[in-house]
Amino acid sequence: xxxxxxxxxxxxxxxxxxxxxxxxxxxxxxxxxxxxxxxxxxxxxxxxxxxxxxxxxxxxxxxxxxxxxxxxxxxxxxxxxxxxxxxxxxxxxxxxxxxxxxxxxxxxxxxxxxxxxxxxxxxxxxxxxxxxxxxxxxxxxxxxxxxxxxxxxxxxxxxxxxxxxxxxxxxxxxxxxxxxxxxxxxxxxxxxxxxxxxxxxxxxxxxxxxxxxxxxxxxxxxxxxxxxxxxxxxxxxxxxxxxxxxxxxxxxxxxxxxxxxxxxxxxxxxxxxxxxxxxxxxxxxxxxxxxxxxxxxxxxxxxxxxxxxxxxxxxxxxxxxxxxxxxxxxxxxxxxxxxxxxxxxxxxxxxxxxxxxxxxxxxxxxxxxxxxxxxxxxxxxxxxxxxxxxxxxxxxxxxxxxxxxxxxxxxxxxxxxxxxxxxxxxxxxxxxxxxxxxxxxxxxxxxxxxxxxxxxxxxxxxxxxxxxxxxxxxxxxxxxxxxxxxxxxxxxxxxxxxxxxxxxxxxxxxxxxxxxxxxxxxxxxxxxxxxxxxxxxxxxxxxxxxxxxxxxxxxxxxxxxxxxxxxxxxxxxxxxxxxxxxxxxxxxxxxxxxxxxxxxxxx
Numbered sequence: 362x363x364x365x366x367x368x369x370x371x372x373x374x375x376x377x378x379x380x381x382x383x384x385x386x387x388x389x390x391x392x393x394x395x396x397x398x399x400x401x402x403x404x405x406x407x408x409x410x411x412x413x414x415x416x417x418x419x420x421x422x423x424x425x426x427x428x429x430x431x432x433x434x435x436x437x438x439x440x441x442x443x444x445x446x447x448x449x450x451x452x453x454x455x456x457x458x459x460x461x462x463x464x465x466x467x468x469x470x471x472x473x474x475x476x477x478x479x480x481x482x483x484x485x486x487x488x489x490x491x492x493x494x495x496x497x498x499x500x501x502x503x504x505x506x507x508x509x510x511x512x513x514x515x516x517x518x519x520x521x522x523x524x525x526x527x528x529x530x531x532x533x534x535x536x537x538x539x540x541x542x543x544x545x546x547x548x549x550x551x552x553x554x555x556x557x558x559x560x561x562x563x564x565x566x567x568x569x570x571x572x573x574x575x576x577x578x579x580x581x582x583x584x585x586x587x588x589x590x591x592x593x594x595x596x597x598x599x600x601x602x603x604x605x606x607x608x609x610x611x612x613x614x615x616x617x618x619x620x621x622x623x624x625x626x627x628x629x630x631x632x633x634x635x636x637x638x639x640x641x642x643x644x645x646x647x648x649x650x651x652x653x654x655x656x657x658x659x660x661x662x663x664x665x666x667x668x669x670x671x672x673x674x675x676x677x678x679x680x681x682x683x684x685x686x687x688x689x690x691x692x693x694x695x696x697x698x699x700x701x702x703x704x705x706x707x708x709x710x711x712x713x714x715x716x717x718x719x720x721x722x723x724x725x726x727x728x729x730x731x732x733x734x735x736x737x738x739x740x741x742x743x744x745x746x747x748x749x750x751x752x753x754x755x756x757x758x759x760x761x762x763x764x765x766x767x768x769x770x771x772x773x774x775x776x777x778x779x780x781x782x783x784x785x786x787x788x789x790x791x792x793x794x795x796x797x798x799x800x801x802x803x804x805x806x807x808x809x810x811x812x813x814x815x816x817x818x819x820x821x822x823x824x825x826x827x828x829x830x831x832x833x834x835x836x837x838x839x840x841x842x843x844x845x846x847x848x849x850x851x852x853x854x855x856x857x858x859x860x861x862x863x864x865x866x867x868x869x870x871x872x873x874x875x876x877x878x879x880x881x882x883x884x885x886x887x888x889x890x891x892x893x894x895x896x897x898x899x900x901x902x903x904x905x906x907x908x909x910x911x912x913x914x915x916x917x918x919x920x921x922x923x924x925x926x927x928x929x930x931x932x933x934x935x936x937x938x939x940x941x942x943x944x945x946x947x948x949x950x951x952x953x954x955x956x957x958x959x960x961x962x963x964x
Contacts, residue, residue, distance in 0.1 A: 363390035366429040366502060372421035374407055381407045383554030393530040396545030396563055400795045401751060401767055403551045405534045409506050432500025434491060434508060442480025446470060446490055449479060454497040465493040469519050469856065471863045483680025485513040492520060503531035509540050509818045510792050513679040518856055526889055538563060538796045539820040574623055581620040591615050632749045632801045635738055637781045637810035642704055644669040644784055644812035645690065650699035652682060652689040658697050659685045662838035672826050673814045674845060677833030683816045684788055686838060688713065690814065691786045703784065710782035712790055717773035720761060726772060727757040734779035750775045751798065767793035787815040791822050800825065820849065843945050850900055850949065854956055857893050894960045897953055904950040911943045
């Protein structure tokens, strides 16, 4: 039987008239890998703060085992830009430099970067330094609050790989469904101050919820039908003396028949956006565009042409220039050099951090949206959209100036979308949305008539929406030929290659460790390589299935043309797309197969 390390007993927390936590009970066992989900304001972060001792509960207690050592990811670090990474880690953790280098390498900070000044690192690599710092304190239970909100894809994948191999336990709050699915084995949902615990990952939990809800609804329907049948009997014979005993018996039966409340209903969020007419031609053409601040170039490109109706994901590590590029094409920053042009008469709407920070307005939520949305949209239409963006009931009458940062971000995002612009530019639109809303928004934006440029750390959102990718890497902006899944997989392979290079360097270095440590290190590295091999083999099967599906679609289209009585332009275009997808997927299959051979050679 697993040992319990944290016991949460009857924890309650109130804020003014709102109950955030209502007699919450939870027993956490060692090495438990738990994902916590729930809507914004459900009390998740409050519970984490109480766990970390950053906030006090009104009632209840938390009992920790003597040997539990909690680590949490600090968003702020006392960084000196002129201090080397290795010097910072040894200073704040009091650990030997070889150990700091070893842990740092687990997060992609190689033997070169570990000797760089902190000021030279991108925000993505700074976060890696904080991850290394957290692990150097040698915790056996980690608490991570929305890590995907401030980690770029590369760092998030490194963290995923680390957590998959991690020998301790953790509790993660996240709206990133893919991240939770990959890392967590158990699930907690928090709603209305209560928690539901499920001993499976998030996909299993949602399947369980749907099945449970279906069963309860079916049971409740049967109960209501039985009650109606009994009530008809009672009404018919209520005043007949000869049936008095039978009537009383039926009344008692009715009183015993109880329906079951669905405490955490499966949410089916739908967002119906105002229509935007589709247009043909190019939305954006840039020539030798360089973006940055003043004369400082952050990233530059050759010629990029984006057709109207594209959904363009701008991807890259933090600090590479994604936001700078979006703010430039939104007209909020001047180009350092080069040009970009939209088609004549195009209207642009933009959402980013600078659109919702420090907003000064005397409007209510509803009046603010009416002022910013396209004229002519009905009040009821706006109210429905506000409900989808988590503003319900009296929330729509709140003053904008009292909104939290997350609430203002959601309102500002909706204000941008309802402008019904030809080009919609969204910088991290998903940070303050739960994943039901994220998935519903991605689905609705796929039907948006205009062109969309966006950045997002949420892989589910990007995967559902993106059909075009602009990659920002090594100060270059360029179109990426593959789809989002291929891009993510390439990032994973690059991370693996970097680990292999660093491992080779460390094996050749003259760091002196005792033989036990070396054997342990070799075991851990081989274990890690076996995990990578398993992931590569899974991807290989996925690519094989995709190739099979694409070839079947190609054959179906060719068969259609053999018998068609007229030319179909859409099918002709799709045939070209499918041929390209087959070629790209076969290339990815070859790369993955080669990677498998390389890993097997090492093992």
